[in-house]
Amino acid sequence: MRISRPILSALLVMALAACGSDAETAASSNEIKVGLLHSLSGTMAISEVTVRDAELLAIEEINNAGGVLGKKMVPVVEDGASDWPTFAEKATKLVRQDKVAAVFGGWTSASRKAMLPVFERYKALLWYPVQYEGLESSPYIFYTGATTNQQIIPGLDYLKEQGKKRIFLVGSDYVFPRTANKIIKAYAAANGMEILGEEYTPLGHTEYSTLVNKVMQAKPDAVFNTLNGDSNVAFFKSLKSSGVTAESMPVLSVSIAEEEVTGIGVENIAGHPVAWNYYQTTETPANEAFVKAFKAKYGQNKVTSDPMQAGYNAVHLWAEAVKKAGTTEVEAVKKAAPGISLDRPEGKVTIDGDNQHMHKTARIGIIQPDGLIKQVWDSGEPIKPDPYLEGYPWAAGLAGQ
Amino acid sequence: MTAFLNQLPIGLSIGAVLMLIALGLTFTFGQMGVINMAHGEFIMAGAYTAFLLQDMVLALPAAFLVAGVMGLILERSAIRHFYGRPLDTLLLTWGVSLVLQQLARDLFGAPNVQVPAPAWLSGGVGILPYNRLFIMGLAVAGVVAVWLYLTRTGLGRRTQAVVQNRQLAATSGIDTGRVDMLTFFIGSGLAGVAGVALTLIGPVGPALGTYYIVDAFLVVVAGGLGQLRGAVLAALGLGLLNSYAEFWSDASLAKVIVLAAVIAFLQVRPQGLFVLRSRVLT
Secondary structure, X not given: OOOHHHHHHXXXXXXXXXXXXXXXXXXXXXXXXXXXXXXXXXXOHHHHHHHHHHHHHHHHHHHHOOOEOOEEEEEEEEEOOOOHHHHHHHHHHHHHHOOOOOEEEOOOHHHHHHHHHHHHHOOOOEEEOOOOOOOOOOOOEEEOOOOHHHOHHHHHHHHHHOOOOEEEEEEEOOHHHHHHHHHHHHHHHXXXXXXXXXXXXXXXXXXXXXXHHHHHHHOOOEEEEEOOOXXXXXXXXHHHHOOOOOOOOOEEEOOOOHHHHXXXXXXXXXXXXXXXXXXXXXXXXXXXXHHHHHHHHHOXXXXXXXXXXXXXXXXXXXXXXXXXXXXXOHHHHHHHOOOXXXXXXXXXXXXXXXOOEEEEOOEEEEEOOOOOEEEEEEOOOXXXXXXXXXXXXXXXXXXXX | OHHHHHHHHHHHHXXXXXXXHHHHHHHHHHHOOOOOOOHHHHXXXXXXXXXXXXXXXXXXXXHHHHHXXXXXXHHHHOHHHHOOOHHHHHHHHHHHHHHHHHHHHHHHOOOOEOOOOOHHHOOEEOOEEHHHHHHHHHHHHHHHHHHXXXXXXXXXHHHHHHHHOHHHXXXXXXXXXXXXXXXHHHHHHHHHHHHHHHOOOOOEOOOHHHHHHHHHHHHHXXXXXXXXXXXXXXXXXXXXXXXXXXXXXXXXXXXXXXXXXXXXXXXXXXXXXXXXXXXXXX
16 A cells, blocks of 8 residues: 555644644633634635735734723634635634634635634634625624625716726626626616626636637627636736727726735726725825725735725724623624724725624726726715615515526 | 726636646646655746846756756655655655755845846736736747657657656666666756746745745646646646636635545546556556
């Protein structure tokens, strides 16, 4: 049995690794442990590492200001490895073994869906910092990114305002793009827009010439892009080299922020619109301080983005709820959280009492040649989160699907 | 109809990408039988070389050297102790690939980096952009160079001799250790060249290699081990199949179709398109 030796050594390494993390778990009473669970490797690392950085900055800020309830926050960082079962496994580890007070983590909806049963089962708290497809409201998750009526629907409103009526849908093949596109199709049907095509590619897909050929043959007015991760790089390079410009066929993206622009190459994507709640250029006093602190900690060439800001907010909002509750006990924090309202980099953010999402301002921006994003439209005031789109008659029936 | 016709050059260009990423593997896997899971990371090293130099033309030879030397170090320090033990080599090189990915993450950061395409590659003919034509040209040049090396140079003939019968080659006075070194150097170097070309079409990040490694093995296995013409035909065939399968269905299903087709094909011809006639392998 020649194979036995490598397997044995692999087992040994795993056993050693497990011992290593055991040693770190002894907590002292003047510390509050929180979990940070993001993909630090694999296809999603490009995006998630920066969210972890922003969360670490928030923890540092809170500790420098005296901590929470007089105790220091201690981050326990785990790697979800862009692999959904790993997220569930690491979430269980953080909750059961490290006994963290809350977990901040996730990016893809697939990872959130994988973690959700863990948090519901052990009645622990997850703060999820990324925009997503809605149609979910777990009592044990706080959603600090946008739900659809704070990002996708404003994005569609913007396209409609611009006279873009014939739309092509391009997305990664998992739950967020597929659900988002269901909502987009319902919106289009109710608003006289035409969906010319709907294409999905696996996460990590890098060959887009066939897809771009299909899009160009359909000649849409605009493309609604829900691709995630590295695929965006290949997609925009392929569009650019096929001669597609932002003027002839704008591609509205909902998963590309400042951080991704550098990797895509600004010359490939400048001029295309994106929909978010925050840009590095958003003009608020809190944002000035956030951008300054982030650059001071991680380097002057770093940029800040919406999910980073939402992760940063999540930590501060949780700390505020703990202060209000006077304890880190989950049910008490849940009870204290609704109505908490803070001036954050993106403007005023309020925790909603009905669904644990945030009231957020929607903003459409255009990617500039310097790689930053310039806001061209905003909703004026924070929009109440409506994850099940109950306030939109055309969306009736989507939640049940 | 135009969309249908457009898929033909697109398929050929996908085939060229496959050929380029598999070319190095026809050496290390095809000639030497080493299952090198770190091949993708040599591709990545080539791409990062292009990022550091920010110059496509300079990057091609530089990436060949960088990836080649990395391959040489891997072969000398580790792989040579595992010749004839494919399972151990597989685990070893897989571990090396993880280490190299993390190394890239530590050196260059987790986010993707940008390699601007040279100005002379913007524009295109019909459906094919110049950068795709450049990759096709590079693939053709690579195949021709490898073929010339294997058939027209003394070193290449010695390489083939070692592949066909290691013991006999050794008794004929060929230093098989040196041939192994050289073969691994060239195979890894070719991966570096592929990495430079891939910066034109895909992301440049620590995970770059993982996107291409499976496709590269698929081409070499379907083409038949150690068979350059087999690899060329397999790359073009898989490229065209991928192009039309995706055109008629979608990207996810196309991957399934391609994989199923290769598996079915290997049922009929387990040794690939072409079979190396050698007593050693039988």
